[in-house]
Amino acid sequence: MNLAFGGAGPDDRPKLPGSLHVNRRLDTWLTFHADGRVAVHPGKVELGQGILTALAQIAAEELDVALERILVTPTITGRSPNEAVTSGSLSIQEGGMALRHACADARALCLSVVSQASGVPLEELRVENGVFLGPDGPVGSYAALAERELLDAEASPEARPKPAAARRVTGISAPRLDLPAKIFGEARFIQDLRFAGMRHARMIRPPAPGARLLEAPPGALRDGDVLAVIADTEAEAEKLAERAGRAARWSEGAALPQDWPRWLETAPGEESVVAEHGTPAPATRSITRRFFRPFIAHGSVGTCCAIAHFDGTTMRVWSHTQGPYNLRTDLALALGMPAESIIVEHVEGSGCYGHNGADDVALDAAICARLCPGTPIRVLWSRAEELAQAPLSPAMLVEIEAGLDAGNTLASWRVHVRSNGHSGRPGRVKTPVLLSAPLMEGGAPIPPSINPPLAGGGGAQRNMVPLYRVPALSATMTRLTEMPIRSSALRGLGALIHVWAIESVIEELAALAGEDAIAFRLRHCEDDRAAHVLREAARMAGWGRALPENEGLGIAVARYKNTGAWCAVAAHVRAEERVRCVALHIAADMGEVINPDGAINQLEGGAIHGVSVALHEAATTDGMRITSDSWEAYPVLRFRDVPRVSVNLIARPEAPPLGAGEASMAPTIAAIAGGIHQALGVRPDRLPFTPENLTR
Amino acid sequence: MDPHGADHRRVIAFTLNGAEVAHPGGVSLLHALRGDFLLNGPRFGCGAEACGACHVLLDGRSVPACTLPVEGVAGREVKTLEGLGTRSSPHPLQTAFLVEQAGQCGFCLSGIIVTAAAFLRDNPAPDEAALRAALEGHLCRCGSHNRILRAILRAAEEMRA
Known part of the structure; x- marks a missing residue:
């Protein structure tokens, strides 16, 4: 959830769509250029998900301007709309719908001005590639209005975007705007930014969480217990960092738990009721099952990077953060500077898949820049920092007790989850949550991460409530208030365990009822769009066909966050020396689709990410520190084991758009678990589904 | 020094x-x-x-x-x-990656395209299994693998023609 944290409470102002409600001025969103181009200024950022292209399509559509004339500008605090965080598969709903409305309003505004000036009645005017045409030809253009400051106005709730049937530019697979630069090696990534006089810094970290500095190494810059080395070149900075790392003396850190499932059971926490209805009638038959998932890393291929420049007054930071304004808030807190003196500008980085170290490294760079006023300082993390110092997606324990009545119908469902909070993002609490903040002079410990409320998508409780009809439901959560490993959001958040747990229990209940797993699901499903994608994935996969004895076909369905896109996945698995997933069949309903190929790309990517999490990924610790700090120690899915993926989108151009980035990941994990059961007769209860965990 | x-x-x-x-x-x-x-x-x-x-x-x-x-x-x-290659004179692999929209964040693509270029020189008509094996040392975290494989096989076809 984004806007809930952006400070947008209920208010008396007329409701405007998405982020437009809290960023109401039109010129915050778009500006006309005299050369015929139109600049759009989103507050949502490109993370590799293709949002810039989709937003450009939306603007081109509503304005009737050619797509190649749309210029999408990077988000920069103080200029761009504050759209809080690019997360939760909400960018089209929040940012896209805001831009659609703003562009429709801007178009109407320009049309009325041109109509008045030219005397051509409104109904006789049309727009073609930015030019206003009357019966006798051109009578004006957006370009000609560029100087007029018409957009220096609040958006009107009256604006009417085009109806679905009239759309020509959205709904097509426009190629990604950012991809050519990346394929030709042009400077597009933050790692490619080079400023005159820029120097390179590396941070020296405590060896374990909670360790304090006893003796600083010579030559290192220091702010409290934050240590950095700075050099003219990266090579030199790396050498200095290695030397300083060896010379620094630290106290022992706090011990880490050795047995994480046991820790999850016993650690102190805050209890809450997530959802509750009905009174459980005595069930005829019931089962109780427990599910565990480990800490998971984001594992971006490119390591986190930031550049900062402090001129003595203003701190300017270039960052691949998901939330420039939120990062600015925490930078202000950590640096003790007014937020207005900090400018955060977004530059694309490697895909992040959630809250990785992008915000942390921005503070690192700002600390160094403050120690070296006048010099741009670039900090790049090492692979070890990326995998072991960035926030991790927290370990979780879920217990479900579910019962059938005498007619083999679901009677009751009780579920409890224990986990750290899934949101440790900046900009949300009074204490900065950035990695180096507690180590700075006067820094305070990072508070335990929180879970957004379910209405805002939830964190640990995301997708905890089954989409099936349950007469008596009790869903409760313990948010652990001790946080030995900094925890935050990774694609899917709690859904990754809940969808798997729900679908696993549902299949067991179907078996108890002696019913086909899909038929049992459909009998308990009142959500037609869920039923539709489930049937479609089953059809695509050839559900029910005979398979070799070491193979299995599993299926799962979920509606992301129970408010987002519907997605069903069928996974074909083969048990060899370890389980492999050989094919995935995905059906998704995400309402209106702005860019079908972009959506398919996201669904494929989420599913393959799900395969990696299902079969490979687990952060490891040794009682003192996180030991999974290299690709050897934190293996992920590689080319040889990537399944074939087919995706069908259910066309619903009239329905509101929903995000694609996270919908497929959780059902993929669940479907793989189902396939493993068919292939091996084992119901996995512990991620990842490695030979060790399957036989445990 | x-x-x-x-x-x-x-x-x-x-x-x-x-x-x-x-x-x-x-x-x-x-x-x-x-x-x-x-x-x-x-x-x-x-x-x-x-x-x-x-x-x-x-x-x-x-x-x-x-x-x-x-x-x-x-x-x-x-x-x-x-x-x-460049925008004005792209390598067939670069063209194929754009045609297939083979990428999400794009960070891994440089290394993958370079390896694919070397691989196609030695294997002008590769099968997919050999191609996957050649790319085993390359991580893509966004899950664009299938598009990447399609793009390289498409480029191979173009280069043979």
């Missing part, structure tokens, strides 16, 4: 994207390419030859640049993504 710790009496000469260049040495090839020759294609991902992001062509073979000292390329030919 300069800040790289290199001995100025020695200059490492090699060919970079078709041009004769010289470097004082003392650093990894990746640092030289990014820091001194200001290239963007080879990217840092792990520094341990485990992710493929930094791959370049060395005499036509795809190698990681992160651990290779510049001294190791003396007298040899280095080619990066930038040397394969």
Whole structure:
């Protein structure tokens, strides 16, 4: 959830769509250029998900301007709309719908001005590639209005975007705007930014969480217990960092738990009721099952990077953060500077898949820049920092007790989850949550991460409530208030365990009822769009066909966050020396689709990410520190084991758009678990589904 | 000695994207390419030859640049993504990656395209299994693998035609 944290409470102002409600001025969103181009200024950022292209399509559509004339500008605090965080598969709903409305309003505004000036009645005017045409030809253009400051106005709730049937530019697979630069090696990534006089810094970290500095190494810059080395070149900075790392003396850190499932059971926490209805009638038959998932890393291929420049007054930071304004808030807190003196500008980085170290490294760079006023300082993390110092997606324990009545119908469902909070993002609490903040002079410990409320998508409780009809439901959560490993959001958040747990229990209940797993699901499903994608994935996969004895076909369905896109996945698995997933069949309903190929790309990517999490990924610790700090120690899915993926989108151009980035990941994990059961007769209860965990 | 710790009496000469260049040495090839020759294609991902992001062509073979000292390329030919093609004159692989929209964040693509170029030279008509094996050293976290495989097979077809 984004806007809930952006400070947008209920208010008396007329409701405007998405982020437009809290960023109401039109010129915050778009500006006309005299050369015929139109600049759009989103507050949502490109993370590799293709949002810039989709937003450009939306603007081109509503304005009737050619797509190649749309210029999408990077988000920069103080200029761009504050759209809080690019997360939760909400960018089209929040940012896209805001831009659609703003562009429709801007178009109407320009049309009325041109109509008045030219005397051509409104109904006789049309727009073609930015030019206003009357019966006798051109009578004006957006370009000609560029100087007029018409957009220096609040958006009107009256604006009417085009109806679905009239759309020509959205709904097509426009190629990604950012991809050519990346394929030709042009400077597009933050790692490619080079400023005159820029120097390179590396941070020296405590060896374990909670360790304090006893003796600083010579030559290192220091702010409290934050240590950095700075050099003219990266090579030199790396050498200095290695030397300083060896010379620094630290106290022992706090011990880490050795047995994480046991820790999850016993650690102190805050209890809450997530959802509750009905009174459980005595069930005829019931089962109780427990599910565990480990800490998971984001594992971006490119390591986190930031550049900062402090001129003595203003701190300017270039960052691949998901939330420039939120990062600015925490930078202000950590640096003790007014937020207005900090400018955060977004530059694309490697895909992040959630809250990785992008915000942390921005503070690192700002600390160094403050120690070296006048010099741009670039900090790049090492692979070890990326995998072991960035926030991790927290370990979780879920217990479900579910019962059938005498007619083999679901009677009751009780579920409890224990986990750290899934949101440790900046900009949300009074204490900065950035990695180096507690180590700075006067820094305070990072508070335990929180879970957004379910209405805002939830964190640990995301997708905890089954989409099936349950007469008596009790869903409760313990948010652990001790946080030995900094925890935050990774694609899917709690859904990754809940969808798997729900679908696993549902299949067991179907078996108890002696019913086909899909038929049992459909009998308990009142959500037609869920039923539709489930049937479609089953059809695509050839559900029910005979398979070799070491193979299995599993299926799962979920509606992301129970408010987002519907997605069903069928996974074909083969048990060899370890389980492999050989094919995935995905059906998704995400309402209106702005860019079908972009959506398919996201669904494929989420599913393959799900395969990696299902079969490979687990952060490891040794009682003192996180030991999974290299690709050897934190293996992920590689080319040889990537399944074939087919995706069908259910066309619903009239329905509101929903995000694609996270919908497929959780059902993929669940479907793989189902396939493993068919292939091996084992119901996995512990991620990842490695030979060790399957036989445990 | 300069800040790289290199001995100025020695200059490492090699060919970079078709041009004769010289470097004082003392650093990894990746640092030289990014820091001194200001290239963007080879990217840092792990520094341990485990992710493929930094791959370049060395005499036509795809190698990681992160651990290779510049001294190791003396007298040899280095080619990066930038040397394969440009917007106005793209390599068939670059065209195919755009046609297939083979990428999400795009960070891994430079190394993958470079490895694919070397692979297709030796295997003009590859099967998918061999191609997957050739890309085993390259990580893509966005899950664009299938598109990447399709793009490379498409480029192979184009290059054979």
